[in-house]
Amino acid sequence: xxxxxxxxxxxxxxxxxxxxxxxxxxxxxxxxxxxxxxxxxxxxxxxxxxxxxxxxxxxxxxxxxxxxxxxxxxxxxxxxxxxxxxxxxxxxxxxxxxxxxxxxxxxxxxxxxxxxxxxxxxxxxxxxxxxxxxxxxxxxxxxxxxxxxxxxxxxxxxxxxxxxxxxxxxxxxxxxxxxxxxxxxxxxxxxxxxxxxxxxxxxxxxxxxxxxxxxxxxxxxxxxxxxxxxxxxxxxxxxxxxxxxxxxxxxxxxxxxxxxxxxxxxxxxxxxxxxxxxxxxxxxxxxxxxxxxxxxxxxxxxxxxxxxxxxxxxxxxxxxxxxxxxxxxxxxxxxxxxxxxxxxxxxxxxxxxxxxxxxxxxxxxxxxxxxxxxxxxxxxxxxxxxxxxxxxxxxxxxxxxxxxxxxxxxxxxxxxxxxxxxxxxxxxxxxxxxxxxxxxxxxxxxxxxxxxxxxxxx
Numbered sequence: 001x002x003x004x005x006x007x008x009x010x011x012x013x014x015x016x017x018x019x020x021x022x023x024x025x026x027x028x029x030x031x032x033x034x035x036x037x038x039x040x041x042x043x044x045x046x047x048x049x050x051x052x053x054x055x056x057x058x059x060x061x062x063x064x065x066x067x068x069x070x071x072x073x074x075x076x077x078x079x080x081x082x083x084x085x086x087x088x089x090x091x092x093x094x095x096x097x098x099x100x101x102x103x104x105x106x107x108x109x110x111x112x113x114x115x116x117x118x119x120x121x122x123x124x125x126x127x128x129x130x131x132x133x134x135x136x137x138x139x140x141x142x143x144x145x146x147x148x149x150x151x152x153x154x155x156x157x158x159x160x161x162x163x164x165x166x167x168x169x170x171x172x173x174x175x176x177x178x179x180x181x182x183x184x185x186x187x188x189x190x191x192x193x194x195x196x197x198x199x200x201x202x203x204x205x206x207x208x209x210x211x212x213x214x215x216x217x218x219x220x221x222x223x224x225x226x227x228x229x230x231x232x233x234x235x236x237x238x239x240x241x242x243x244x245x246x247x248x249x250x251x252x253x254x255x256x257x258x259x260x261x262x263x264x265x266x267x268x269x270x271x272x273x274x275x276x277x278x279x280x281x282x283x284x285x286x287x288x289x290x291x292x293x294x295x296x297x298x299x300x301x302x303x304x305x306x307x308x309x310x311x312x313x314x315x316x317x318x319x320x321x322x323x324x325x326x327x328x329x330x331x332x333x334x335x336x337x338x339x340x341x342x343x344x345x346x347x348x349x350x351x352x353x354x355x356x357x358x359x360x361x362x363x364x365x366x367x368x369x370x371x372x373x374x375x376x377x378x379x380x381x382x383x384x385x386x387x388x389x390x391x392x393x394x395x396x397x398x399x400x401x402x403x404x405x406x407x408x409x410x411x412x413x414x415x416x417x418x419x420x421x422x423x424x425x426x427x428x429x430x431x432x433x434x435x436x437x438x439x440x441x442x443x444x445x446x447x448x449x450x451x452x453x454x455x456x457x458x
Contacts, residue, residue: 004077007073018040019042024036024037024048025057029057036048036051037057047361059076067160121149129154129159244388245387250388251435257422257445257446268454269281269458279350280350281458282349282350283401284320285342285349289448292316294441294445295371299313301437316338317371318371319392320349321372332355346458372389372394372396386427393433395427399422402420
């Protein structure tokens with residue numbers, strides 16, 4: 001019988017593992033090459049894994065909710081067309097075989113880590129929540145006991161604790177009782193802990209970027225209220241936004257731009273563009289083109305902060321915030337946006353936006369952004385105060401285009417006319433971008449938009 005292994009593919013430089021969220025095919029199902037057989041989730045994006053060849057699915061090597069590492073075999077496909085009788089056994093039998101080996105490894109490694117924690121970290125806690133080998137290893141190394149591990153909020157499927165969750169928990173200072181959670185406290189230790197409560201926590205609150213955990217207020221639930229559990233992506237967005245506001249002191253500058261030339265040009269070419277290219281041309285690629293030009297003029301906004309160091313980005317990779325049908329948000333990235341002409345930008349914008357809504361982006365396509373633009377005008381908003389997409393240091397919101405009376409300067413004097421006007425909102429990190437640069441940058445973007453040539457070709 002010819003068998004082909006389905007391997008968890010590489011999904012970006014910083015992605016080492018993925019959670020199996022859903023099997024799209026069952027053992028015995030016939031599969032065509034490139035047909036999706038499984039859904040996976042990483043800390044970056046959800047995606048699907050296609051079959052490498054035609055055949056029949058004969059083995060699943062991971063259950064839903066389990067974590068697989070990049071490069072591991074997750075399934076077996078038979079190319080002979082029929083599933084062997086031996087493969088008809090339940091999936092649980094497939095997974096029980098490697099279990100003893102995993103236990104042996106953990107027993108062998110245990111003595112090496114006694115100095116960190118002697119408590120056994122179970123694969124599944126009392127809550128029924130699954131813990132991956134990586135998370136258990138980190139917990140053991142850091143001296144985190146089972147009770148403490150159970151208390152960590154997880155952003156993975158069914159509340160699973162991911163690598164990012166446990167590292168954020170450790171960076172956030174953990175709990176004040178961590179040191180006594182795994183051992184019986186002596187009288188001397190109790191005396192030392194007595195004066196701890198608030199005085200020790202206060203200085204940490206003054207350290208910008210210290211990763212302190214902010215306690216949320218208690219929320220009461222009324223008889224007519226409905227409790228809706230956040231999905232995995234919403235939890236990630238929530239954590240990312242809170243972290244960004246905590247890390248970066250946000251400042252926002254505003255400019256109103258006259259985009260009449262752009263509106264008239266698009267109205268003139270949109271039908272021909274769609275007929276020739278088979279897709280629509282929106283305002284977004286025009287905005288991205290102007291932003292990319294302004295970044296080349298003022299590269300100081302295209303940076304990241306690492307402690308006391310400023311990293312000047314060599315590429316101009318512009319992320320575009322995209323609303324999903326679920327109500328969540330994702331930011332696909334246009335790599336080297338300054339090297340694309342307007343047609344190339346339009347094609348790329350449409351492709352990324354369409355695949356984002358279909359949940360078909362790869363992890364690489366939402367990583368590496370150096371600056372972000374969000375179109376709040378799509379929802380009829382005239383301006384916004386966007387939150388910086390870390391580790392970037394600036395983001396621009398473009399508002400709704402509205403017809404307004406405006407003063408028009410001519411060689412023969414000033415007149416009043418109806419113009420298409422739009423607000424640009426530029427939020428930036430005041431640690432490294434001051435008002436002179438942040439304000440000048442948004443003005444530069446507006447200048448490029450206002451200087452748009454209404455006779456240009458696309």
